[in-house]
Amino acid sequence: MRTLIRHARIFDGTGSALKDGAVLIDGNRIAAVAFGADALVGEAADRVIDAGGRTLMPGMVESHAHLTWGSSVEKIYHQFILPSEELKVAAWRNARVLLDHGFTSAYSAGALGDGIEVELAAAINAGETPGPRLVPSTLERSPEGAEGVETGDVFNGRGPDAIRKFVAYCKDQGIGSLKLVVSGEDALKPGSAGDVLYTDEEMEAAGAAAKDAGLWIATHAYYPKAIELALKAGARIIYHASYADAAAADAMVAAKDATFYAPSPGVSIAALEATPPPHIDMSHMKKSAAERMALESKLVPALKARGVRILIGGDYGFPFNPNGRNARDLEIFVDHFGYTPAEALTAATKLGGELMALDVGLVREGFLADLLLVDGDPTQDVAVLQDKGKLALIMKDGAIYKDVA
Structure with a gap:
């Protein structure tokens, strides 16, 4: 044709x-x-x-996809964890919603169901359901209860051997990128963003095992130590990095040919704008979002000027930040990070294609x-x-x- x-x-x-x-x-x-x-x-x-x-x-590339975070512009869920069958319905819907909104590729930043994204990616590839090209992930791996919310699992326990077993498990599952939550998350557990959830030895084991298995690593990392561990593990992409100091920024610049950066501002702006009902307290989330945006408004332009490949992708899938609004990140890059519209478009296309390692973008x-x-x-x-x-x-x-x- x-x-x-x-x-x-x-x-x-x-x-x-x-x-x-x-x-x-x-x-x-x-x-x-x-x-x-x-x-x-x-x-x-x-x-x-x-x-x-x-x-x-x-076509655009979503570099921080959470297709199993159920909420979309078509259906809002007011709970984070869904029954398995409903989770599958939501994930399949969200894949279509992304494609409906011009996202022809997506790099997963972690799933809320084990194996579901591998199944979804296969269904998309087979033409059984519409959706973007998908680099699938498995459950976000975080120490049990670290954020006070069941968003991940330890899989196989702690220590380097457990990490190696987890990577082998991911390889067998057929995922493309494993997600490591290296920092805590203030939005879910106030005051935890500075916590480092892995040891040096665990992260070194993750990096070596993932390299041997031919897998990528995506990392949630806020503070300098977490960023250092992510880079030592050879992370394909670092999310957030809001509290990077000069040394961490230098390290990100030194790794710019191998590691991408996605500040993920969409969720911050959406949290600041959210008007929840009286029984929902988002005050801690709003405080954290304001602080992160203030820091990132300086960090992102500085790293961009030094050649770091910075991508759109803003933790879409919360009820106040649903899938389908993903293209809003481009406007945020222009309004808050000083990008020209053409530069924001390049972040969403050419640079996203480089993340996917495909001839797209x-x-x-x-x-x-x-x-x-x-x-x-x-x-x-x-x-x-x-x-x-x-x-x-x-x-x-x-x-x-x-x-x-």
Whole structure:
């Protein structure tokens, strides 16, 4: 199947200005990209789509996906833990919701059910259910009761041997990335963000075992010691890092070719804006969110200026921060971190594709055809991407998921 999209304004993912042009898709890959009003005229295609001057851009990448955190823009849950069957329904729904909103790839930051994301990823790959390309995870591994909420499990106990067994278990499960909660979490247990939940020996064992198993590690790390342990373990991505000091920032810069950073501001802004009913006390969560945003407003621009690859992804899935609002992170990057709209788009596309280690995130010959046709110009106003109605076409792997009206 050859599809030709003509008369588009192309954002290629690199941050360059829009250019008028056309894109030819052959099978699941981009066969040609050409510029000019008459680009690819006469090119043989099974279908020709007239973009009508809309913006053609890469599909977005959610780098901090929590598909088993049940709440979405379609259904809000007021409990965090769901029965297994309902959890599966929510996860399958959330995968579709992400794709509906232009996210064609997702990197999991941990699940609330063991094995569920592996099953979901397989179902997506088989075409049994719609969803983004998914790097699946298993339960977030955190010492039992550390946050005062059952969000994880110790699996096999403590110590380096237990960690090695956990990594072997993950390998057997077929996951792509294991999630280690290295810091506590003030939002769940006030005053715990500075706690370090693993020993040096455990993290060293995790890093070595994951490398041998060919798995990635995603880490929840707030303070310098936790960031140090994450980097020593060879973390693929570090989430939050809000309290990084100069030495921790230097270490993140030194690891910039191997480790990505996602500050995850979406949950902070949503917590600050939330208006819970009187019986729900979010005061500690709001206090923590305000403190983190103040710190990250300085940290993120400084690390960006030094070449750290910083990604969108904001802990979506809480009832006050549901899945489907994920594109809001782009606007937050612009409003709070000083990004231009084009820079925020690059974080959501090109850099996200690098995290996935797939040929996605660029409108470039040879890349996988994960594309969005947007009614508007997100290089001028990234907020347009928060309206799924503005996505005139969604293409994943060369197949049209949402067709132009």
